[in-house]
Amino acid sequence: MSKALPVLEVFGPTFQGEGMVIGKKTMFVRTAGCDYSCSWCDSAFTWDGSAKDEIRRLTPEEVWEELTNLAPNNFSHVTISGGNPALLKHMGSLIELLHENNVEAALETQGSRWQEWFLQVDDLTISPKPPSSLMKTNFTILDDIIDRLTKAGRDGFTSLKVVIFDKKDFDYAKQIHQRYPHIPFYLQVGNEDTGDEKKTEDLTSKLLTKYEELVDWTMDDPETVNVRVLPQLHTLVWGNKRGV
Amino acid sequence: MSKALPVLEVFGPTFQGEGMVIGKKTMFVRTAGCDYSCSWCDSAFTWDGSAKDEIRRLTPEEVWEELTNLAPNNFSHVTISGGNPALLKHMGSLIELLHENNVEAALETQGSRWQEWFLQVDDLTISPKPPSSLMKTNFTILDDIIDRLTKAGRDGFTSLKVVIFDKKDFDYAKQIHQRYPHIPFYLQVGNEDTGDEKKTEDLTSKLLTKYEELVDWTMDDPETVNVRVLPQLHTLVWGNKRGV
Ligand code: SF4
Ligand code: SF4
Numbered sequence: 001m002s003k004a005l006p007v008l009e010v011f012g013p014t015f016q017g018e019g020m021v022i023g024k025k026t027m028f029v030r031t032a033g034c035d036y037s038c039s040w041c042d043s044a045f046t047w048d049g050s051a052k053d054e055i056r057r058l059t060p061e062e063v064w065e066e067l068t069n070l071a072p073n074n075f076s077h078v079t080i081s082g083g084n085p086a087l088l089k090h091m092g093s094l095i096e097l098l099h100e101n102n103v104e105a106a107l108e109t110q111g112s113r114w115q116e117w118f119l120q121v122d123d124l125t126i127s128p129k130p131p132s133s134l135m136k137t138n139f140t141i142l143d144d145i146i147d148r149l150t151k152a153g154r155d156g157f158t159s160l161k162v163v164i165f166d167k168k169d170f171d172y173a174k175q176i177h178q179r180y181p182h183i184p185f186y187l188q189v190g191n192e193d194t195g196d197e198k199k200t201e202d203l204t205s206k207l208l209t210k211y212e213e214l215v216d217w218t219m220d221d222p223e224t225v226n227v228r229v230l231p232q233l234h235t236l237v238w239g240n241k242r243g244v
Numbered sequence: 245m246s247k248a249l250p251v252l253e254v255f256g257p258t259f260q261g262e263g264m265v266i267g268k269k270t271m272f273v274r275t276a277g278c279d280y281s282c283s284w285c286d287s288a289f290t291w292d293g294s295a296k297d298e299i300r301r302l303t304p305e306e307v308w309e310e311l312t313n314l315a316p317n318n319f320s321h322v323t324i325s326g327g328n329p330a331l332l333k334h335m336g337s338l339i340e341l342l343h344e345n346n347v348e349a350a351l352e353t354q355g356s357r358w359q360e361w362f363l364q365v366d367d368l369t370i371s372p373k374p375p376s377s378l379m380k381t382n383f384t385i386l387d388d389i390i391d392r393l394t395k396a397g398r399d400g401f402t403s404l405k406v407v408i409f410d411k412k413d414f415d416y417a418k419q420i421h422q423r424y425p426h427i428p429f430y431l432q433v434g435n436e437d438t439g440d441e442k443k444t445e446d447l448t449s450k451l452l453t454k455y456e457e458l459v460d461w462t463m464d465d466p467e468t469v470n471v472r473v474l475p476q477l478h479t480l481v482w483g484n485k486r487g488v
Contacts, residue, residue: 015459025470025471074469204449219269222316224269228265228268229259229267229269233455
């Protein structure tokens, strides 16, 4: 059991609501644990103890079995999210198992920790956290991560994504984009209504207004030329329900 | 003036609302003329004569000048749309001019006509029209187009996109996906409210409901495994206003 992973959720098939493979049919595996505690974390249950009784230690083979039971012959892509899955040294075994079955793996991490298996991820999103998160980016580590990916020829499998709540976050995002101009860059609207599941329509309209604002900032600014600006599609459609 | 193109609109910067580079900051060049007349065409003014007085014959250099005047140093990507820009033999000169200026070119066509300059397009979307359009796909031509692109190593620069209004369209889309499984494949929600600019919020809610329906069909169906399902973001945000 040395290769077991702390897993909170296995679900799908559903669609990826954000980032570099937005819209893609995918399964989700959500791991427990994070080294950050972002002020607006939309999956705080992965690290704040509130769901600790739901954490299961599963081997890659057990994860694979759950995936194939959920969606027999109906997926070719798995998204590994957290928490911060980059805390888990043995994630590489799950990714290898997916590849052996001709399934691609996407993974998102804030970029606070390097793992050798980053080089195996088909869609790797590095998502440094802007000032509104109240977290501090360690640029020595982030530089090293981007450098290793680039040197290994992984730029085409990597993207940077920054979630934007306010103008200071936007300035931070521009700094990231200018520091690593060779990495595909995504801006994403922040979701301020975490936890409120009742008013999907109000939330949709609020998020679209926020998206339009972020679009305006981005279009007006010559420092954000080669970027993509996206909302969270799943939040537009389903609101803040967990497990989607 | 032999290389002049019939241009209806030059605008931007704005964001690409759909398809393979959804969310990307881009300029738009819209050409006049189409060999189809889809029942739900959202740019019928490009071919139905209603905007014929607005068509200007512009050389690639004149198009480039308009682009740089509109957005000095603020774009790295131009989307060429129509109508069907694949009717224009000389489009290659504009694409070359963009490349000389380190600007990428995206282009969408329904796949009814081959042009050698397809091989230069950075993001080429082939969008065959489903039954609800009342158009008939010529599969001899479409097979030839996909074959030429694949043989030239352009799969990574190409995508197929089918707009879906009903279940028959969905079946057609699956047929396309199975015929060309090696080409990245996008399903897009049809926009049934063409021309009505007054009720953006009602339209948004209707389109999100339609999107959710298409997501459900796609997630349930093992014949659509390696696909991406997307709405039109610009329609969600702005409704059916022209020129966005
Ligand atoms: S890095 Fe991600 S999972 Fe961790 S606290 Fe921040 S938003 Fe939450
Ligand atoms: S191919 Fe495109 S532009 Fe031509 S009629 Fe159909 S939707 Fe309209």
